[in-house]
Amino acid sequence: MSPRVVFPNKILPYLLVAPQLAITLVFFYWPASQALRQSMLREDPFGLSSKFVWFDNFKKVLSDPNYLNSIQVTAIFSISVAAVAMGTALLLAVMAEKVVRSRGLYRTLMIWPYAVAPAIAGMLWLFLFNPSIGSLAYGLRWLGINWDPLLDGSQAMALVVAAASWKQISYNFLFFVAGLQAIPKTLIEAAAIDGAKPFKRFWTIVFPLLAPTTFFLLVVNTVYAFFDTFGIIHAVTGGGPGKATETLVYKVYNDGFVNLILGDSAAQSVILMIIVIALTAIQFRYVEKKVHYG
């Protein structure tokens, strides 16, 4: 532990943290409280008046089969994105470790997709896999796959999962590379001398020591899949076909800003917030126990 800094002035420490507090209050707590208030209001069809209805919006939302479908879609989407993005990133990071020549170039290229805006990433994948003009869609059909994400819900899901994962892989890759570099080489050598083959070495030494990184990324990726993938879904499928790729956050947008059912939408976003808080708490409570720092 580093020694505590003691400020002789009583006000100065508060002044120093004030900008951060102000930003958090204005951009997080205030909107969150507004959403909470909105979630208990019901607007008239013309948006001229609203009345306080307590938890009626929540009751309505939770009994809506579309909403329950959206929860299922989100679960599948988030688990797939986290698994694909982290798995691929880990694989690439391990491979990048083995690259001897122009390692820096390889790493730089790997990190680029992170700089692409979500909507642009979505468009990119949309064009590549567009059933009529996409070059990769052509390849898929050539392989005998009946590729049509505009009609087939699972294919649409696969497409948004791929696009969302692709964007997150760079970020995960960066952290995995850093995590791998922090593992002392002598441990790997000791394991080799102890008779562990490369695959075994990875699972018994490298992977456990990478656990803090993996855990951190699990939290970040979950939050990413829940919230930050709106742009990709909006650009690629628009929640369709039917409601096959309508995640919770997309439904919040759709009900609130497209259908203008503000009360329902606010209630949904409050539920979404509770879900993510709960998930993160669970991850910290249970998964972190199995993680060894240092």
Added chain:
Amino acid sequence: MATVDLKDVRKVYPGGVEAVKGVSIAIPDKALCVLVGPSGCGKSTLLRMIAGLETISAGTCSIDGKVVNTIGPTERDIAMVFQNYALYPHMKVYDNMAYGLRNRGMPKDEVDKRVRGTAKTLELEHLLERRPRELSGGQRQRVAMGRAIVRNPKVFLFDEPLSNLDAKLRGQMRVEIKNLQRKLGVTSVYVTHDQLEAMTLADVLVVMNAGLIEQQGAPLDIYEKPSSTFVASFIGAPPMNLLPLRSGQLEGAVTLPAVADNAATLGFRPEDCEVGADDAALDGGLRLMANVAGVEPVGAESFLYCDAAGGRIVVRVPGRTEVRIGDQLPIFARREKLHFFGSDGKRV
């Protein structure tokens, strides 16, 4: 159990740097071979080549008569103790020791027997359930030893295993390593930069410098007959006094025995110097006058740092000394205790 033979082993790194430039060592069965030298002399690289952690650029390395150049560390049946111990931080001491056995598919009860047996030998039994970070430096060192011993390998490799310990513990562990190695009778290669460790542990001592062997042999032989000024100044503490000769003469010497023509350096050890000794016993030896520039009483002995004959020499005298800084002393060294080296640094 096994011999280790190195024949003209070389290591050239991709950048063209030659770390080891042709080294041949034959280590007999059950012997402890110590590689000693300053940092960057290639001793660690050589050890890592024996371990299989570095590829061998040229020459052959054989363990138990079998060339192992192309065999990976996993199949060489060796155990290594690393300088930083390289204990697996996420495993308990028990699992650290059992890891190598489990990897080789040993049955569970046999693993348990071996680990507990080894833990008992090393007095680690009460630590088996702890993790490495909960151990002191000395305990970690013992666990690293235990992890090597438990496997009962053909060869032990030690890479400066005591350099992270404090002086007292280092002394204890040195004795313990020697005893253990004797008891287990496992051929060992030990790398260190500490000449005291090298002298006390080695059956075969190999002094390395700049990728080459300067001298190899029994420690005391090397101490008594260093083959070069490098070895002379590396082995022994304090190191041998080396004074430059100018056309067979030593500046300021009172008497000097006949010197070979090609000798450029005269050497004698601090412990071979006598102060005010009987002239008759020193027939044909070296005599010179020295000005005392520093006195270091260590307790059992004292070291006098003197200016003499165009250089700085160290003289060891037993016990206390009444000599003070600024005194002029007659220094003697017997003829058979003098060493002569040529202009290339080699012994003549």
